[in-house]
Amino acid sequence: MGITVVKREGKSFKDKLFLPAIFSGMKTTLKHFRTNLKDNDNLRTRHYPEVQPDDLNERYRGVHRLTKHEDQTEKCVACYMCATACPADCIFIEAEERFDGVDEKRPKEFKIDLLECVFCGYCVEACPCDAIRMDTGIFSFTGGTREEFVLDKKALMANERSKDLNDG
Structure with missing residues (x-):
């Protein structure tokens, strides 16, 4: 009939909850948060809208x-x-x-x-x-x-x- 059965990975209860993947993603997010909290001078939009972007070039498309x-x-x-x-x-x-x-x-x-x-x-x-x-x-x-x-x-x-x- 042309039906292909795909074997499902992760049969354990822990894998079905996706907990390892969630914690891995949270670990990455918290690492970036901690880095940005320590050194916030490199953040581009920290003072927006008081300070407007200064890197607009000739090819930028603004309002008509x-x-x-x-x-x-x-x-x-x-x-x-x-x-x-x-x-x-x-x-x-x-x-x-x-x-x-x-x-x-x-x-x-x-x-x-x-x-x-x-x-x-x-x-x-x-x-x-x-x-x-x-x-x-x-x-x-x-x-x-x-x-x-x-x-x-x-x-x-x-x-x-x-x-x-x-x-x-």
């Missing part, structure tokens, strides 16, 4: 931002490429016609739901006019309601490139 032209209008042409490339489907764009002669259209509404976003960067790669970037250096954000995590066009254009990432 929309880039602007010199006249402070958005570079986005509402082509929907970012929304199409997004695997989390967290980008919503509503287009409108543009009458200033810069582009044919622009986003009337542009929203990104940060709770849905997986920060993969596909939207940045898909954008043909370099209108969306993830170089703000903002990696920690909090809010009291779900609506606070949905960034609209105004909030995305207010985000600036991180000064720390400019140095890299």
